[in-house]
Amino acid sequence: MMNEQKVLLVDGMALLFRGFYANSYGGFIRKTKAGLPTNAVYGFVKYLMDACKTFNPTHVICCWDLGSKTFRTDKFADYKANRPEAPLEMIPQFDLVKEVVSGFNIPNISFPGYEADDCIGTLSRQLSEHMEVLVLTGDHDMLQLVDERVKVVIMKKGASNYAVYDCDKLLEEKQLTAKQFIDLKGLIGDTSDNYPGVRGIGEKTATKLLVEYLSIEGILENLALLPKSVKAKIEAELEMLHLCRELATISCDAPVTCLPDECLWRPDSAKIAKMFAELEFNSLVKDVSFIAVS
Incomplete structure (x- = not known):
């Protein structure tokens, strides 16, 4: 039986940076035999798979920032000016993670001049007309998107530890x-x-x-x-x-769109297992078996 339709909107950078720092303790950075750093992507994949297992979405989209210049820096030059440069080992992982997301058959969505938050805000408004929306992030700024059809899932410390905010929980907490x-x-x-x-x-x-x-x-x-x-x-x-x-204020009218048919969660487990083997994510290959679409 088909579940009620539910889209998971993933804040890509939030998961990627969290994955990087969670998997670089003691200065050890996971790399392939060829020397490609993969620790951030490995963490990202673990978080993504755990969220899909926990919330069982029927649709998934991943949204990304595209560098530092946005309509906000036009209004206030110091916006995010305090952000340090990304660690060197992160840099090759920005493109790699998008390839991995595509390998899951998940659309990567971004737009120049807008942040991932704005893409998520816009898509949450568009898609909430068709289905329930869950926003997966570590960023409390996203709480402004909560409404009757949109819940914000904040990742907390530790595996499978989420705070899910709907209107009542937001008011209560x-x-x-x-x-x-x-x-x-x-x-x-x-x-x-x-x-x-x-x-x-x-x-x-x-x-x-x-x-x-x-x-x-x-x-x-x-x-x-x-x-x-x-x-x-x-x-x-x-x-x-x-x-x-x-x-x-998160913009909910960024020039992005994704129709429900374009973001169905239809992972191909054989393709994913092959991708994990290439990335030397051997410990994750066994987890691919859960990816059987209900």
Whole structure:
């Protein structure tokens, strides 16, 4: 019997970097006999297979960033400017991982000037009209995509350890709706993406303000009621506050599309076993047997 249709939208870079650092402890980098580094791809594959086993999707898509220049860097030159260069051993794995994803018969989706988040946001809106959507990531920014048909699956430390956010869980754990999550990032900024928000306002204060006044607009309409120090901080950073909210907002109208028929999860286990043998992922070849489409 066919399960209810469900698409897994994979945040490719989040899995790849997590795979790299999880598989480079003690300075040991997994390589093929020919010397090609594969530790990040190996980790990526393990995470992908585990998620497919856990959530049993009927459709899968993988989305990617395409370098540092995006519509956000046009608005704010320092956006993500603090990011270090990728480790040398990562560089050959960026192309390799996309070949592996194609080997799973999964579409690789990206678009110049947009981040993977924007591709995922856009596809989640398009595909949620047809089926349930699960977004697989380690990035809490994606929580703004949660709605009645979209759940965000945050990978936590350890194997098969996921936090699955729907509207209720988001409200219960973070006290905020998905839309308020964007306003939260506008207020507190994001150190990993290198935008400041309102200096001196932390998550606790920002959450309290949003619970009380619902939105940045609500807060600004009630500035007179705020404690003097909070009011002064916000007034001093009004322009930055609005800019940071723009930077934090995932675009759901990126120029990407993928029809349900184009992303059916139809892995070919013989092809995958052959690919794993070539990559010398011998310990994973035995896991391929689970890939029998229901």
